[in-house]
Amino acid sequence: MSARGLLLIAIALVLSGGLLAFQLSRGGADFVPARSADPCQDRARTAVKPDLESVAEAVVLSGLDAAACDLGVTRERLLLALPYPAERAQLAREAGTDEAGLARTIQDGLRSGVDRLERNDQLPPVSALLPEIGDELGIPQNLVNLVPDGVVDDVVPTADALRWAVDQIDVDAVLTNLDDPDALQQILRDALVQGAIDDVRERIKDKLPGPLQGLVG
Amino acid sequence: MTRAPRAAVALLSLAVGIVLADSAIVTLALPSILREFDAEVSQVAWVLTGFNLVLAVAAVPAAKICTRGAAGSAGAVGLVAFAAASAGCALAGSLEILIASRVAQAIGGALVIASCLELLVAVSRDERQGVARWAAAGVAGAAVGPVIGGLMTEAISWQSIFFVQVPLVLLAFPVSLSLRSRVERQDGPSDRPDIPSNLALALLSAALTAALFLLVLLLVEGWRRSPALAAVTVTAMPVAAVIAGPLAMRLRAGTRAEAIAGAILVGGGLACLGFLPDANPAWTVPAQILIGFGLGLTVDALTQSALRDRVPRALHGGWTIAARHGGIVVGLLILTPIFTADLRDARVPAQEAIAAQVIDSGLPASSKLKLAEGLGDQLDAEQGQVPDLSRAFETARLPAAQAAQAAALEVRLDDQLERAATRAFRDAFLAGALLALLAIIPAVFLREKGGQV
Numbered sequence: 316m317s318a319r320g321l322l323l324i325a326i327a328l329v330l331s332g333g334l335l336a337f338q339l340s341r342g343g344a345d346f347v348p349a350r351s352a353d354p355c356q357d358r359a360r361t362a363v364k365p366d367l368e369s370v371a372e373a374v375v376l377s378g379l380d381a382a383a384c385d386l387g388v389t390r391e392r393l394l395l396a397l398p399y400p401a402e403r404a405q406l407a408r409e410a411g412t413d414e415a416g417l418a419r420t421i422q423d424g425l426r427s428g429v430d431r432l433e434r435n436d437q438l439p440p441v442s443a444l445l446p447e448i449g450d451e452l453g454i455p456q457n458l459v460n461l462v463p464d465g466v467v468d469d470v471v472p473t474a475d476a477l478r479w480a481v482d483q484i485d486v487d488a489v490l491t492n493l494d495d496p497d498a499l500q501q502i503l504r505d506a507l508v509q510g511a512i513d514d515v516r517e518r519i520k521d522k523l524p525g526p527l528q529g530l531v532g
Numbered sequence: 533m534t535r536a537p538r539a540a541v542a543l544l545s546l547a548v549g550i551v552l553a554d555s556a557i558v559t560l561a562l563p564s565i566l567r568e569f570d571a572e573v574s575q576v577a578w579v580l581t582g583f584n585l586v587l588a589v590a591a592v593p594a595a596k597i598c599t600r601g602a603a604g605s606a607g608a609v610g611l612v613a614f615a616a617a618s619a620g621c622a623l624a625g626s627l628e629i630l631i632a633s634r635v636a637q638a639i640g641g642a643l644v645i646a647s648c649l650e651l652l653v654a655v656s657r658d659e660r661q662g663v664a665r666w667a668a669a670g671v672a673g674a675a676v677g678p679v680i681g682g683l684m685t686e687a688i689s690w691q692s693i694f695f696v697q698v699p700l701v702l703l704a705f706p707v708s709l710s711l712r713s714r715v716e717r718q719d720g721p722s723d724r725p726d727i728p729s730n731l732a733l734a735l736l737s738a739a740l741t742a743a744l745f746l747l748v749l750l751l752v753e754g755w756r757r758s759p760a761l762a763a764v765t766v767t768a769m770p771v772a773a774v775i776a777g778p779l780a781m782r783l784r785a786g787t788r789a790e791a792i793a794g795a796i797l798v799g800g801g802l803a804c805l806g807f808l809p810d811a812n813p814a815w816t817v818p819a820q821i822l823i824g825f826g827l828g829l830t831v832d833a834l835t836q837s838a839l840r841d842r843v844p845r846a847l848h849g850g851w852t853i854a855a856r857h858g859g860i861v862v863g864l865l866i867l868t869p870i871f872t873a874d875l876r877d878a879r880v881p882a883q884e885a886i887a888a889q890v891i892d893s894g895l896p897a898s899s900k901l902k903l904a905e906g907l908g909d910q911l912d913a914e915q916g917q918v919p920d921l922s923r924a925f926e927t928a929r930l931p932a933a934q935a936a937q938a939a940a941l942e943v944r945l946d947d948q949l950e951r952a953a954t955r956a957f958r959d960a961f962l963a964g965a966l967l968a969l970l971a972i973i974p975a976v977f978l979r980e981k982g983g984q985v
Contacts, residue, residue, distance in 0.1 A: 316788060316789055317785065317789070319783060319784065319785040319786070319789070320785040320786045320788065320789025320790075321789070322785070323783060323785040323789050323790065323793040324789055324792050324793045324796065326793070327792075327794075327796040327797045327800070327826075328796055328800075330800065330825075331796055331797060331799065331800020331801070331803070331804075331822060332800065334800065334801075334819065334822060335800060335803055335804050335807065338804055338807050338808065338809055338815070339807055341809040342809045342810075343804075343807030343808060343809045346808060346810055346811075346951055346954055346955070347881075347951050347952075347954075347955045348878075348881045348882050348884075348885035348948050348951045348952045348955065349888060349889075349948060349951075350881075350885075351884050351885070351888055352888070368896060368897050368898065369896075369897070372897035372900075375897075376891060389884060390888075390891075391883075391884035391885075391887040391888050391891075392880075392884060394887055394891070395883055395884065395887055398908070
């Protein structure tokens with residue numbers, strides 16, 4: 316082969332290799348979908364916003380992480396399988412359980428999720444939720460303001476109220492309504508929010524001055 | 533050359549270009565055809581595969597007809613058959629009729645290609661020049677076909693690609709008839725086909741299928757860019773191929789070196805398409821330039837090498853067409869299952885990435901639930917295709933206060949889809965690169981001018 320021929324081949328090699336190396340240096344091998352986080356590892360510890368919807372969401376997501384960790388799948392895989400009975404059944408089979416077992420794992424996961432949030436100090440104090448709880452109960456805001464924050468927070472730790480609420484969740488009802496956002500919101504609100512409110516109400520009732528006890532039922 | 537032969541050369545070259553452009557002209561129209569006939573990618577791929585397979589099979593028998601001095605008549609019949617079949621493609625009411633018309637197009641096309649080699653040599657009165665014109669017309673047609681097809685699909689419709697071919701290809705009909713008496717019969721023993729040249733052509737054609745077919749699908753279906761933008765983007769390849777031709781002639785490095793360097797450039801360019809750093813079409817241009825240079829260096833040189841000092845010329849021309857289009861079919865048959873399987877496998881990681889983005893967005897839980905419902909519907913509705921997630925955001929009707937967050941989320945979701953689509957094409961591009969690099973093996977055994985190996 317002539318010197319010109321060898322030079323042409325060398326130029327082709329340099330151009331091809333050079334462009335490939337440049338693209339790889341600019342992330343060519345990493346332009347792939349983001350991988351799901353390990354559900355067994357704690358996520359970024361940011362404080363949960365002090366409103367009931369955010370607290371409910373944090374409990375559900377943390378709970379899904381715990382359940383996914385238990386099942387050996389990603390949180391996203393679990394979440395995507397839940398609305399579809401066939402995929403849910405397959406996921407349960409893969410995890411060596413059945414649908415009832417899956418529901419129990421999710422409920423246990425929700426309890427573990429509350430533990431995680433408490434352990435990481437992410438939950439707001441109940442006093443921060445009190446104005447919203449007052450609204451739910453129909454208590455005038457000026458009366459809610461009479462209750463000292465410290466008293467409420469000492470008597471009702473947020474995590475305890477949430478654990479009580481989680482026990483009230485009907486996971487089967489949640490699973491059958493996953494394709495209906497409005498119904499799902501209603502169920503979660505009834506269970507988590509109303510459950511937490513009931514717990515708060517029971518716990519603070521005895522601590523309130525006599526005339527106020529009647530206001531919380 | 534007088535005016536009459538110049539016009540004859542132009543019209544015959546145009547006919548060759550149109551027929552060979554047809555091997556890939558519908559590449560950019562495939563997504564439109566896919567939607568119109570509600571078909572799957574693997575079914576629509578037969579619009580390409582059917583044409584190339586039949587052209588590969590019919591090329592040598594068509595060439596044999598032309599060696600018997602019947603090139604003029606065979607060309608005229610082929611032009612009419614090709615034009616009629618093109619009209620059939622344009623009027624096809626189902627995918628089956630479209631594929632059957634494409635098969636008929638290929639049979640007519642094989643007669644056109646084989647006869648035009650003889651007619652171009654006859655009208656050029658110089659075998660080397662005639663062969664060079666025939667090869668150049670083929671390279672030009674194959675290279676610009678997808679661009680023209682894409683622009684016509686975007687501007688008018690995919691059917692227009694076939695309608696416009698009817699009068700254009702028939703322009704060569706009177707030329708073909710008038711040259712009947714000028715074509716000599718090529719009796720006598722036939723040389724054996726040039727295996728290294730034809731094998732290298734087949735492997736490079738298979739790889740170039742990856743370059744055009746996959747790149748266009750990535751741009752239009754994977755990244756959801758318009759066929760017009762895709763057409764403009766893939767122009768880089770033919771432009772580079774056209775520039776490479778004269779450069780190679782000036783360099784005079786020899787057929788073997790040109791073929792090896794070309795295979796390296798095509799393989800390198802395809803590997804680069806497998807490792808794109810983001811979904812900006814501009815990133816595909818440098819890789820396309822490498823592939824275009826490779827195309828310009830190899831196809832012309834290998835075709836001329838396959839025909840050099842071999843008789844009958846038409847028969848060996850037929851072998852090069854069979855090799856090229858057989859290679860395209862092999863490329864489609866190898867690469868289509870790879871990327872369709874990868875596209876299917878990309879679904880779960882993409883869904884999980886989308887779910888993670890929605891969950892971790894700063895939107896309120898109620899908005900996330902509404903979006904999740906719409907996104908789920910979109911993903912279910914567009915089985916086998918990359919979904920358009922913007923509809924989920926439209927139907928969710930989130931409060932105006934959340935518009936900025938929703939818009940940012942939509943951008944992130946589209947990014948995840950583009951990442952998934954790009955990743956899904958990687959293995960097919962790398963398989964194409966491997967096919968191109970395999971062409972180096974037969975290229976090593978090519979004869980240089982004068983007979984040295």
